[in-house]
Amino acid sequence: MKRNRHHLLTAFLVPGFMLLDGCDRSPDAGAPRVADAELEKDPVGGEEPEAPAAIEWRAASSADGSHYVRWRPLVEPIPMADPFDVEVELFTDDSMAERFDCESIIVDAGMPHHGHGMNVRPELERRADGSWIARGMLMHMPGRWQVYVDVVEDGRLERTQWSLWLSG
Amino acid sequence: MNTLMRVILLVTLTGFARSAAARPAEDALGAFTSQTNVLPGTTRACFLEDRDVALLLRPGRDIRMISLSDPGDSVVVAEGDFTAITALEDGTWLAFDAESGSIVQRDLPSGSVSGSLDLRRSEPLKEGVDPFVDVVALEPHPDGILVVERSAHRVRVIGWDGTEHLRLGGKGSAEGAFSFPADAAVDATGGICVVDRDNHRVQRFAPDGAFVQSWGGRGAFPGLLSAPSSIDIEGGLIYVAEELNHRVSVFEPTGRFLYQWGMHPLVPRKGEGAIHYPMSIDVAPDGSEALVAEPFERRVQRFSVFPGGVEEARSQPMPSKQSILSHFGPFLAADDDLLAMWEPESGAITVFDMSDETGINITVFSNHGSGWDDMGRLGAVHIDGAPQECIVSDVVNDRLMRWRLRRDRDGVRKYDPFMARLATAVDLDRTRRRLETLEPDRDWAVPRIEALARARSEGAPLLAADVANGVVIALDDRLDPIAVATDCTDPVAMIGDTDRVLLVEADGAILAIEEAGVRTLRSGSDDPIAEPIGGATLVRDATGSGTVFLSLPESDRIVGFDIDGPEPGEQPDAEWGGVGDADGRFHAPSGLGVIRGNRIVVVDQGNHRAQIFTPEGGWLSTFSLSSGYTTPRRRAAEDPETGRDLDDDQ
Numbered sequence: 148m149k150r151n152r153h154h155l156l157t158a159f160l161v162p163g164f165m166l167l168d169g170c171d172r173s174p175d176a177g178a179p180r181v182a183d184a185e186l187e188k189d190p191v192g193g194e195e196p197e198a199p200a201a202i203e204w205r206a207a208s209s210a211d212g213s214h215y216v217r218w219r220p221l222v223e224p225i226p227m228a229d230p231f232d233v234e235v236e237l238f239t240d241d242s243m244a245e246r247f248d249c250e251s252i253i254v255d256a257g258m259p260h261h262g263h264g265m266n267v268r269p270e271l272e273r274r275a276d277g278s279w280i281a282r283g284m285l286m287h288m289p290g291r292w293q294v295y296v297d298v299v300e301d302g303r304l305e306r307t308q309w310s311l312w313l314s315g
Numbered sequence: 316m317n318t319l320m321r322v323i324l325l326v327t328l329t330g331f332a333r334s335a336a337a338r339p340a341e342d343a344l345g346a347f348t349s350q351t352n353v354l355p356g357t358t359r360a361c362f363l364e365d366r367d368v369a370l371l372l373r374p375g376r377d378i379r380m381i382s383l384s385d386p387g388d389s390v391v392v393a394e395g396d397f398t399a400i401t402a403l404e405d406g407t408w409l410a411f412d413a414e415s416g417s418i419v420q421r422d423l424p425s426g427s428v429s430g431s432l433d434l435r436r437s438e439p440l441k442e443g444v445d446p447f448v449d450v451v452a453l454e455p456h457p458d459g460i461l462v463v464e465r466s467a468h469r470v471r472v473i474g475w476d477g478t479e480h481l482r483l484g485g486k487g488s489a490e491g492a493f494s495f496p497a498d499a500a501v502d503a504t505g506g507i508c509v510v511d512r513d514n515h516r517v518q519r520f521a522p523d524g525a526f527v528q529s530w531g532g533r534g535a536f537p538g539l540l541s542a543p544s545s546i547d548i549e550g551g552l553i554y555v556a557e558e559l560n561h562r563v564s565v566f567e568p569t570g571r572f573l574y575q576w577g578m579h580p581l582v583p584r585k586g587e588g589a590i591h592y593p594m595s596i597d598v599a600p601d602g603s604e605a606l607v608a609e610p611f612e613r614r615v616q617r618f619s620v621f622p623g624g625v626e627e628a629r630s631q632p633m634p635s636k637q638s639i640l641s642h643f644g645p646f647l648a649a650d651d652d653l654l655a656m657w658e659p660e661s662g663a664i665t666v667f668d669m670s671d672e673t674g675i676n677i678t679v680f681s682n683h684g685s686g687w688d689d690m691g692r693l694g695a696v697h698i699d700g701a702p703q704e705c706i707v708s709d710v711v712n713d714r715l716m717r718w719r720l721r722r723d724r725d726g727v728r729k730y731d732p733f734m735a736r737l738a739t740a741v742d743l744d745r746t747r748r749r750l751e752t753l754e755p756d757r758d759w760a761v762p763r764i765e766a767l768a769r770a771r772s773e774g775a776p777l778l779a780a781d782v783a784n785g786v787v788i789a790l791d792d793r794l795d796p797i798a799v800a801t802d803c804t805d806p807v808a809m810i811g812d813t814d815r816v817l818l819v820e821a822d823g824a825i826l827a828i829e830e831a832g833v834r835t836l837r838s839g840s841d842d843p844i845a846e847p848i849g850g851a852t853l854v855r856d857a858t859g860s861g862t863v864f865l866s867l868p869e870s871d872r873i874v875g876f877d878i879d880g881p882e883p884g885e886q887p888d889a890e891w892g893g894v895g896d897a898d899g900r901f902h903a904p905s906g907l908g909v910i911r912g913n914r915i916v917v918v919d920q921g922n923h924r925a926q927i928f929t930p931e932g933g934w935l936s937t938f939s940l941s942s943g944y945t946t947p948r949r950r951a952a953e954d955p956e957t958g959r960d961l962d963d964d965q
Contacts, residue, residue, distance in 0.1 A: 210719065210738030211793070253687070260732030262663075262682050291733065297687060302745030303793070304687050306737050 199223075206241070209298065209307040214247040215240050216296045216307040218254075220284075227313055228287050230267070235279040235296055246277040253297040253304075254281035258290060289315030343628035344554070344598065344605045345563070345576030347588030348617040351383045353608075355869035356847070359545075359595040360608040360615045361402040363423065366599060369606060369615065370408055370423075372400045378410060380423065383606075383617055393421065399453045399463070404600065409460065411450040418453065418460060418473070440477045452498040452545075457505050457522075466763070466783070468493040470509050481524045483507070488514050488685065491526040494711055495692075498595070500548040502568065508553060510543040513692055513711045517543065517555060519570070530570035533683060535560055538572030541660070545595040550602030556593040559660050562633075563596055563607065574628045576618070577607075586616055611903060611921065641665075641923050641939040644693065646808070646850060648767075649908025649916055650700030652724070656906070656918065656925070657693045664696065664705065665940060666720065666735065668728050669910040673936035673943030674925060675728055678720070680735035685712055688737045697767035697777065705735070706777060706794070708764035713743040715764065715779075715794045741794045749796050750788065760784055768809035768816045778816045778828065780806035787818065787828060801826075801833045808851040808907075810863070817863065817878070819851040825863055825878065836878055837863075844887070846870060849905035853878070854913050854930045862888065862930060864915060868903040871895075873917060873932065891932030896922045898947045899934040 206217035218235040225231055235254060237247040254271060257264035269281040286292055296307045351369075353360075359372040363380070371379045375396050382388035399411040402423075409420050440446065452463035458481070459474035469484035470493070484493040494513035501507055505522035516531035517540070531540035541559035548554070552573070553566040562577035577590030592611035598604070605618045621627040643665075644657035652670040657663075662683025667674035681690050691711025698705050703720040717738045722731070743762045750759045766780035776789040780803050787800040787809075805821040815829040822839030849868040854875075855861045862875045875889030892901045902921025910916055914935060915928045927936040936945045 210717075210736070257688075259680065259735075264686075293733070295688075295737075299687070302742035302748075303795075304737075304740040306688075306739070308736055310733065 205294075205309050205311075207307050207309060208241065209305045211305055213305055214238065214249075214298060214307075215243065217243070218294070218296060218309075225286060225311070225313060227289055227315060228285070230283045230285050232269075232280055232282045233284055233294075235281060236277075237279075237296075237298065247298075248277060249298050249300050251299060252279055253295070253299060254279070254284070255295045255297070256284065256286060256292050257295070258288070258292055260291070261288075286313050289313050342550070342602060342620045343574060343625040344565070344602070344618050344620055345574070345588075345628050345631065346619045346621045347586075348604070348619045349383065350586040350614050350616045351381070351386050352614050353381065353386065354379075355613050356610060357608060357613070357615070358610045359400055360606045361400065361408075361595075361597045362599050362604065362606055363402055364404070364406065366604060370400060370402050371608075371615070372397060372410075374398045375413075378408075383615070392423065399450050401453045401455070402597075403455060409453045409455070411447065411453060411462075413450070416447055418447075418450075418462070440473070441479070444473075444477065444479045454499055454501055456501050456507075461499050461501060461507065463496050463499050463509070465495050465497065465512075468496065470496055470499050470507070483509065483520055483524055490529065491518070491520075493518075497543065498545045500546045500553070502548045503551075508546055508548060510546045510555060512542055512544060512558075515540045515542065517546065517553070517566070517570070528570055530566070531555075537575055538564070538566075540564065544593060547596050547598040547605075549598040549600060552602070554596050554598050554605065556590075556596040556607060558592050558594065561590050561592065563590065563593065563605070565628075574625055575633070576628065576631065578633045586612065586614060588616070588618070590616065641925075641941075643906075643918050643920060643923065643925065645905040645918065645920060646693075646696060647906035647908050647916060647918050647925070648696040648698040648705065649852075649910050650698045652911050653698050653700050653703065653720070654908060654910060654916055654925075655696050655698050655705050657690075657696055659692070662690055664690075664693075664707065664718075664735075666705070667938070669914075669916070671728075672945045673927065674916070674938040675943070676730060676940055677722065677728065678731055678734035680718060680732075681737075687714075687740050688716075690716075694763060694765040694782075695767045695780075697769070699769065704738070706767055708767060708779070710763050710765070713761050713763075714740050715743065715746070715790075716740040717794065739794065746788075746794075746796055750784070750799070753796060754799055757784075762788070766806045766809040766818075768811045770811050770814055770816050772814045775811075775814075778809060780809055780818065782806065787816075800828055807848045810851055810853045812853060812861070813855070817851075817853060819848060819863070819865070821847055823848060823865070825851075825876075837876060844874060849903070850907040850918065852907040852909050852915060854909055854915065856913070856930070864889070864907055864930075866904040866907050866917060868905055868920070871901040871904060873901075873904060873907070873915075873928070875930070889930070889932060891928070898926065898937050899928075899932075901926075 202219045202223045204217040204219045208215050215238045218233050221232045239245040239247045265285050266287055267285045269283045272280045292311050292313055294309045297304050356373040357371045361370045367383050369381055369383055377391050378393040378397055380390045380392055396414040397410045398413045402408045407420050407422055412419050448467040449465045451465045454461040456472050458472050462471050462473055468486040472481035474480050493511045497510050497512040499509045507520045509518045511518050515533035516529045518529040519527045521527050541557050543555050544558040545556040555564045562575050564575045565573045591609055593607050593609050595608040597606045607616045642658050642660040644659045648655045654667040654669050656665050663679045663681050666678045668677045691709050694708040694710040696707050705718040707716045718735045719738045720734050722734055747759045747761045760783040762781040763783040764779045765782045769775050769777045778787050778789055780787050787803050788796045789798040789800050791797045807821050808819045810817040815827045818826045824839030825837040827834045827836050846867055846869045849866040851865050853861055853863050861878045863878045864875045866873055871894040872892040874887035877888050901919045904917050905920050906918040908916045917926050919926050924937055924939045
């Protein structure tokens with residue numbers, strides 16, 4: 148059996164952590180803090196639905212900590228079996244001082260214990276301020292749902308997720 | 316020769332067309348006739364002119380002729396690294412010889428080469444024609460030979476002169492693309508049907524290669540397909556064997572479903588028409604008989620037509636496989652108190668808590684599919700016990716995924732469907748691009764990772780055996796490659812040791828991948844175990860000495876070798892098992908792992924369960940998805956030779 152006997156020092160000594168790439172931290176994408184968040188109007192889309200200030204954000208760090216995500220529905224409570232929209236913002240860290248800029252995200256939801264997701268695929272729209280709107284979320288049955296926000300850059304996905312209970 | 320072969324083919328195809336015309340439309344195959352035990356590893360069976368005689372392929376080993384009524388009457392017609400066969404009606408057969416990379420045509424029964432159809436040696440592939448890759452099926456075609464190249468995701472027609480007449484496929488799920496095609500057949504018009512295994516469909520092409528239609532889709536309902544493995548077209552009907560639906564589905568040329576037969580035997584190793592993991596189907600040219608090879612059951616079954624035609628075929632009771640508790644895949648991942656196993660039929664991973672005497676199922680995650688958190692077909696699973704993370708290689712979707720288990724180790728043990736969360740996933744084309752930057756002089760394919768392991772030292776990178784490129788690569792915490800560690804040829808498993816990773820190859824060789832390089836601990840040459848290996852693990856005792864355990868699916872044994880001795884042994888130091896379904900016996904044991912307390916877990920695949928043993932082979936526990944026990948099952952009567960519970964026959 149012919150083998151390349153590479154010297155493996157590099158493989159074993161490299162601690163297995165590389166700097167992030169793909170998603171960039173926008174130098175001038177400073178974002179407002181939660182308390183004084185103001186959504187910009189969509190310059191093209193006309194009337195932009197805006198979440199009432201009372202609707203709370205759900206926030207969490209991504210699985211590997213490369214970014215921080217918060218989202219909230221534009222209506223509350225989340226309707227069962229009716230479409231609704233959510234807004235999503237990504238930051239470089241939990242100080243939410245700097246936007247985390249990336250080309251695209253995936254917003255989805257599922258019920259792992261039932262082995263299914265939503266029956267629809269929401270449409271994503273990026274706003275001028277760098278935040279996102281996912282239109283057409285639909286949770287078609289009551290129970291525990293998982294909400295996912297995935298950042299995919301250069302062939303690598305990193306997920307942030309939450310659980311919520313939808314009453315019938 | 317070319318002209319002669321064309322004449323033979325023409326006659327053959329005319330014969331097929333005639334038989335199609337002559338065959339009564341209401342005939343329906345599927346009535347059980349007989350079953351014949353064959354040697355382990357037999358994946359393909361073809362009728363010869365005398366229907367009592369079959370040609371059998373054991374890939375990598377031999378081609379045999381066997382009497383179906385008297386299996387003792389068998390002749391080895393060729394030995395070598397053959398990977399595909401087909402019998403022609405002129406009394407010759409075609410085989411792909413992987414060692415020479417050529418197609419050979421031989422006479423029966425002597426096996427001597429009769430024709431000059433050696434595309435590499437006597438009639439080489441024409442300049443510019445790509446060499447053959449992973450050939451798994453051959454079929455005669457009006458323009459030459461239809462060649463199915465599984466991991467190249469393509470089907471080609473190669474002329475008798477070595478020219479390429481037609482090329483179908485390319486990896487993907489779009490129309491005309493394939494994902495690990497397994498077999499193909501030519502209809503009377505020269506059209507081609509391909510079983511697109513990991514897209515779970517049949518695709519039909521016109522004689523010029525234009526896509527015509529596809530049907531199937533993954534599922535168990537009639538007309539849907541799950542891992543179709545073989546196809547034959549006779550009498551105007553299309554017969555498709557499905558590995559994971561354990562049946563044969565019959566379609567009209569339009570793709571309209573007609574009927575099915577087989578389905579899972581409720582008692583493992585029960586035949587008499589019940590089919591289990593079929594890998595090939597051959598229908599006689601007159602459509603009156605079929606031969607189905609089931610390597611997992613080490614047998615072939617012969618079927619004839621129902622006197623009552625399709626109506627009778629449709630009225631046959633189909634056993635449900637719902638009573639089969641667990642369909643564990645061939646490998647597992649274990650670390651400390653965690654065990655993960657893949658279930659190919661559901662497409663999910665099941666996780667067990669192993670801190671107690673038997674395995675307790677604590678979560679199941681993911682589904683079959685192509686989304687970022689779905690799984691196609693897995694190549695390997697690895698568990699890192701401390702961070703409770705599961706790394707998964709998906710060879711169909713070309714991904715590596717990291718799932719995190721949110722579990723309170725000290726809390727109450729319970730089933731939690733929300734325990735596993737996808738953290739990251741990497742498209743392996745990204746990995747390929749990064750490998751190109753690491754070693755730009757190599758021509759890198761998208762990796763296909765079939766083993767994963769990490770040394771137990773702090774900060775050790777995850778190592779991945781990449782079959783597509785024949786290398787082991789080291790990955791960082793983001794699952795990106797940081798080094799090419801060594802070459803590998805045919806990896807079965809990798810095992811994390813204290814400061815190194817052991818690479819176990821299919822030929823039984825065991826190599827240590829260490830900081831300083833690669834060392835051979837055990838040579839696979841002249842191996843006394845002389846059969847494929849299903850899985851491997853390592854146990855270190857209190858003194859620090861290590862034993863590598865290997866599972867042997869064909870002889871239903873576990874063997875152990877002292878790996879640290881001054882002269883690592885070729886003869887096993889430990890051995891247990893034997894065929895049967897009693898506790899402590901196996902049917903096709905495969906994946907192995909070590910859990911807390913130096914206990915060894917064995918995937919007992921054929922018995923749809925897992926078992927736990929001491930390193931000395933003492934049975935401790937048996938479990939499946941829904942149950943486990945630590946007191947041996949009482950058996951009223953047991954077959955002394957096989958250990959099979961005779962009560963199961965009731």
